[in-house]
Amino acid sequence: MTPGAPLVAVDGLDAGYSPERAAITGLSFAIPAGRTVAILGPNGGGKTTLFRALLGEAPHRTGTVELGGTIAYVPQTERSRLDFPVSALDVVLMGTYARVPWYRPLGRAERETAGAALGRVGLEGEAGTRFGELSGGQRQRVLIARALAQQSKVMLLDEPLSGVDRPSGERILAVLDELRDEGLAILVSTHDIEQARGFDLVLCINREGIAFGPPAEALSADVLQRTYGGELIVLPDGERAVVVQHHHH
């Protein structure tokens, strides 16, 4: 990609399990380097499918996805196995695996990268703690450190702030801002409209792109209504809106 080109360029994307069951259709957007992006949408609106398409894992995909660098992914912490005998440092080291050939043991360079990543999320003191014994917020920070250790230009985070304690949440947001300042593109899926206002850009999707732009433009009442439909409740002050979540798991 040429300098100044977007780090993530999606054009006319259709993706899902099959062409008949596309979870998103006709989605286009471009994200330059050094931006944080909140991705808003209802459950089943295509946020997960979009992430899978960006990671090259969607079973069906048409349209183009261009990335200006490697991509790191931070899953929700409930998806990981808490009973695995791995320490926080072991988990962060996984971020370096792809760089080390199978016949070479992990070396000092990998350990330093992983240690620095743990320090960045404020968990250098927990390196030896078993992953399953950490709090939910600490686990989320360890998974972010693992993504840091991948040294990617693009980072996707799947609802990193849901169910996370307040200190962890603040630390996570601070780290994301730092990474943005270092030129990464940060994509965060969230349910929290108020939180989305703190990001540089907002992408609203509901099976198709509803709006994409700075929060002041993208988060209009009309856009939110079209994004969430019946799940949206506008509070009496007329300014704030909340989403009533219906879980279909």
Added chain:
Amino acid sequence: MLDAFQLPFMQRAAFEIVLLAPLAGVLGTQIVLRHLAFFTHGVGAAAFPGLVLAGPAGIPPALAALGAGGAFTLGVERLGRRRGVGLDAATALALVLALAAGIVLASDVYESGSEVDQLLFGSLLAVGGGDLAATGVALALGLLAAAYARRAWLAGGFDPVGGAALGLRIRAADWLLVAAIAVAVVVALDAVGALLVSAVLVIPAATVRPFAANVSRLALGATALALIEGLAGLVLAYELDAPPGATIAVLGGVLFGLALLVRRFR
């Protein structure tokens, strides 16, 4: 007691256990961490009809067992992916069908029932040079697969969703694991038979698991325990004139119970 090991058949049996122990350690660790114990048991059961057919059909038993185990694996994978079936129900179904098919076949193929006993519960004292060579090859392949895929096994087992995004070939590594387990099951059949493969491949790792701080220690501990249980079971069976495969399984069960008690009162 050690006089028993002067006997050539006891030496061969002990050597078989020495070869199986590292497989039990390395693959048993993955089996226990990835919840593949029931699947492993199923591959063993699936090998039974293959073994029944092998003799009269003139096919090498290990090859027939591997074929049956492979068919079982693919069948379970296909069936388990269907909506409303689930992997455990698919495994149970295929396991029962394989055992039943083996028994029906054996009633016609064999005159006496003693052979069926050996296929189901092993014949460690009758292990020959060819069996030892096959176990040695399986050990080499298993260790090579583990060395090659250890990081993908760890990352994919810990977090299948995020693991693939780490740039690792998680799915290919998973298939390699399943194949390595199938091969290990087949070479363990001589020692403990189709119904008791879990005694070698699951119980030692399951016993050590609560005490292991990380995956390498779990693998090392399970290897050591498989070796101890195997050799002690062999000696015990010799002294008591009991079937060795079943003796090893009972010993494994007793030590598992003791480990639970130790953990409780620690």
